[in-house]
Amino acid sequence: MSNRIIDILRSGNADETVKIQGWVRTKRESKGFAFMEVSDGSSLDNLQVVLNGDLEGYADLIKKLNTGASVSVSGVLVSSHGKKQKIELQAIAVTIFGEADPETYPLQKKRHSFEYLRTIGHLRPRTNTIGAVMRVRNACATAIHNFFQEKGFMWIHTPIITASDCEGAGELFTVTNLNLEQIPRTETNKIDFSQDFFGRQAYLTVSGQLEAEIMAMSFQNVYTFGPTFRAENSNTSRHLAEFWMVEPEMAFCDIEGDQNLAEEFLKYIFRSVLENCPEDMEFFNERIDKTVLETANNIINNSFERITYTEAINLLEKADQKFEYPVSWGLDLQSEHERYLAEELFKKPIIVRDYPKEIKAFYMRLNDDNKTVAAMDVLAPKIGEIIGGSQREERLDILQQRIIEQGMKPEDLWWYLDLRKYGTVPHAGFGLGFERLVQFMTGMTNIRDVIPFPRTPLNASL
RNA sequence: UCCUCGAUAGCUCAGCGGUAGAGCGGUCGGCUGUUAACCGAUUGGUCGUAAGUUCGAAUCUUACUCGGGGAGCCA
Structure with a gap:
């Protein structure tokens, strides 16, 4: 069982051990360490995760933890030195479930127009x-x-x-399972809904x-x-x-x-x-x-x-x-x-x-x-x-x-x-x-x- | 459905008769505390589709497709 990020942000305390699961929103790399922000959809604000260079497999992890990747992070909450958040997660173990190739992932860490987001309805949430x-x-x-x-x-x-x-x-949508290739007709050439599923014309409400x-x-x-x-x-x-x-x-x-x-x-x-x-x-x-x-x-x-x-x-x-x-x-x-x-x-x-x-x-x-x-x-x-x-x-x-x-x-x-x-x-x-x-x-x-x-x-x- | 504006790099846009640009993103390198990170380099295109005008079209014309805004219908 993992913790929800909204609960951590609202009531997490330093020194607590937690595990979160979610998707990487953004990563900022420095020499020997990195920050990444993870969202699990529970809150607007992301949880900042600190990745130290001495993490197991750090070099490999850092290459794969791109925007959109899915991760599980276990670690200890610490109070943050940064201004934008009170608390952050010091990672102890990171598991990547699925990578997201930054060359092709449609969501960038920048503002997108709503028109564009509508074209990628499966990712815009x-x-x-x-x-x-x-x-x-x-x-x-x-x-x-x-x-x-x-x-x-x-x-x-x-x-x-x-x-x-x-x-x-x-206007109503008609609901039918008549064969649309061969629609049955009455003598007066109207569509014969008596042969339709409900024996009459039906609609969506x-x-x-x-x-x-x-x-x-x-x-x-x-x-x-x-x-x-x-x-x-x-x-x-x-x-x-x-x-x-x-x-x-x-x-x-x-x-x-x-x-x-x-x-x-x-x-x-x-x-x-x-x-x-x-x-x-x-x-x-x-x-x-x-x-x-x-x-x-x-x-x-x-x-x-x-x-x-x-x-x-x-x-x-x-x-x-x-x-x-x-x-x-x-x-x-x-x-x-x-x-x-x-x-x-x-x-x-x-x-x-x-x-x-x-x-x-x-x-x-x-x-x-x-x-x-x-x-x-x-x-x-x-x-x-x-x-x-x-x-x-x-x-x-x-x-x-x-x-x-x-x-x-x-x-x-x-x-x-x-x-x-x-x-x-x-x-x-x-x-x-x-x-x-x-x-x-x-x-x-x-x-x-x-x-x-x-x-x-x-x-x-x- | 009507009016109107638009479609150019992955995204947001500039270019509006003379052969393609920026910012962001991506990639590579740098940086012990970043948070739209920063600094340097680099990558990137049948200019929505089809036809036409022209020596030459991203640019002008027409049609079509799709999208934005407004209106009608309504919730």
Whole structure:
């Protein structure tokens, strides 16, 4: 059993005997001795190892201990003469598991562009930034589960393959095992999905919300946390074809409770990550975005601004700023409008609610004014919409009408309507794009750099 | 999908009609405490692909491929 480097750096004492295993990040050689820094991925900071010339096989070792090589080092901790670390490891025995030829190893001990790192997705987790991102990503995921579990929410595993194409959230990927060389056709020359694996056309899920609603109707408070797929041809720094989404759903809850949960949720996640990954967050603040810590503390310490869509339109109309897209009641808010509100006007997350029913989904609850629905979006500075949620329409007749209004067939959603027919209750929930949360948290500008293996149009390598 | 910018050494880039450059990296040598180590030497290229203009193309034109930024769709 070896020691984790993060534990050594945080609480190691001089004279302790330890063994570490990891990968060489860099080596500095002098006459008769050398320093190397080793990372095992547990922390941003490496452990400095001192290699003395009297080590067994020193000359051979020093040639092979290049950036990228995997090693095991046993030795004694000593307090360091150097300024950058309190403690270092005086090596007694070094084992090399695998060398990394410096002529061909793609990672150099210098800064690489994120674009380049994306071309070497199998090695980029070994870099400082991607390493820090992955640790923060993990801390976020843990915090999400902790938050909901502490509140008594049940984690629901909603299906990844779904036959319902009426969730109204963008293009779907079809799942098939038909012979693509010889696709069966019907008499009218359409693809005959009755011969497909499920006997009908099936897709990758675009949202677990409708299924989460089913489960909320028996367990009250539930959440989903899993992968989601969109076949949109979106080429932006904020979109992925495969991303993770968090979707709580609460029975006996209205739009107020929904907003309260969203705010409490974000505060909890930020606080938890700051507690668990202070070094990584410090790193992002120094090297990626100087406002990361300020933003995090802003979220934790201030209450979110809450306004209605109508108030948002009024504020935008009064803004002494030209917008490229028109502002008018009934039109959706554009990126520039959301950014103005969150970044310029309020300078903190805001929650906008009660949007015109025409621009929102069929399942959102119709307000008494008959013009708006109980939808709420949390808009964050720099990212824009990070959470989108609503109180769901629980009244059978109104829901049926809304489905028809939006050109959908009620019979396709028979089970969804059944939930309103039998023991319906007011309920609400929201969806949070997990990668956008990690982006917001770390200040990383491209969403492809906050997921280990990004899938985007024309890119599914590894 | 649209707009826009880009693709030159392993990486980051300069060169923008006259035959290829820098920094970093790599290699070799030097240095008892380095930490983006330092000092000296050295290595490095079908200039994204294809066609065209020209005496001559990395440089101009067109198409394509891939990438960045912005927009739409959205999370």
